[in-house]
Amino acid sequence: MKQLVKYILPHGIVRLVQTRQERGYQRGRAAIQGKNASVPPIAHTALIDFVVSRGVDRTQAREGTMPEASLAFLASILVQYSDSSRGLRGLHVGNFLGISLTYLADVVRKIHAASLVVSVDPNLEHRGIQHPQDHVCSMLDHFGLSGNVMICCGFSHEKNVSNDGRNYLENYRLLESEEVEQKIAQEHAPHSVIENLKQLQVASFDFALIDGNHESAYVENELGKIYPLMRKGGFVFMDDVSEGWPMIKQVFENSNQSFYRSFEADGRVGVLEVL
Numbered sequence: 001m002k003q004l005v006k007y008i009l010p011h012g013i014v015r016l017v018q019t020r021q022e023r024g025y026q027r028g029r030a031a032i033q034g035k036n037a038s039v040p041p042i043a044h045t046a047l048i049d050f051v052v053s054r055g056v057d058r059t060q061a062r063e064g065t066m067p068e069a070s071l072a073f074l075a076s077i078l079v080q081y082s083d084s085s086r087g088l089r090g091l092h093v094g095n096f097l098g099i100s101l102t103y104l105a106d107v108v109r110k111i112h113a114a115s116l117v118v119s120v121d122p123n124l125e126h127r128g129i130q131h132p133q134d135h136v137c138s139m140l141d142h143f144g145l146s147g148n149v150m151i152c153c154g155f156s157h158e159k160n161v162s163n164d165g166r167n168y169l170e171n172y173r174l175l176e177s178e179e180v181e182q183k184i185a186q187e188h189a190p191h192s193v194i195e196n197l198k199q200l201q202v203a204s205f206d207f208a209l210i211d212g213n214h215e216s217a218y219v220e221n222e223l224g225k226i227y228p229l230m231r232k233g234g235f236v237f238m239d240d241v242s243e244g245w246p247m248i249k250q251v252f253e254n255s256n257q258s259f260y261r262s263f264e265a266d267g268r269v270g271v272l273e274v275l
């Protein structure tokens, strides 16, 4: 009988009925994904403890990493404003030990299992920790996120000196010119990663986090370079939009123009909406 009706009715009507039936499944899937999104994120302390168990100094891990409150603030924005019926795409600049990366990758994986985060970092010594990417890969594996993250080893834009030109282990001392020159000669990673992602026409990202080199002109440039890779209505998260980094705060405030609209801030991270 079903076959007979299908035969008699015009194809367009049959498609319409089938599409309506499919919508039920789609809603079910979205509800399941949405339910996963309400599962609490990985605890920040668990991430810190993990790298400490691998021999990383706890103070450096904590001080070099975004605080839990700010990551939770970003998670709430992602959960509230994301389309949970499809995998999300994120760009993450500056991963250090992988703490913000693992946290956010876990959040978007819970929104949709097919979510993917591309992480860009030159894997240089940072805060006395050599080869931070080893810790990142191990952490992603440990938390079952290896299939949700792609790591691009390199500088987001031009080459820059590591550690923001400071010695974080000596009370944040600014390095002398000769020390900087010496470092530059010894540090190597591919550069222009964002530009190259654009060349590959990789994706339109739903969100991006900027937490790499903290020179204000550099961050301004990153914002400009990232813009064509972003989905309109997506979000760019900037870390260190605070009194501690007044120049970064300035960049955030100046970005409220034609490409971006200032959306929210928590005193540490700033959120820009992509126009």
Ligand SMILES: C[S@@+](CC[C@H](N)C(=O)[O-])C[C@H]1O[C@@H](n2cnc3c(N)ncnc32)[C@H](O)[C@@H]1O
Pocket (backbone or CB within 6 Å): 064, 065, 066, 093, 094, 095, 096, 097, 098, 099, 100, 101, 120, 121, 122, 123, 124, 125, 126, 132, 154, 155, 156, 157, 158, 160, 162, 163, 211, 212, 213
């Ligand atoms: C503050 S740490 C990132 C902390 C990380 N977002 C977290 O909260 O767990 C900065 C990282 O950016 C990296 N970095 C420096 N210059 C960069 C650049 N041009 N592109 C990408 N990453 C960069 C540093 O090597 C370091 O690993």
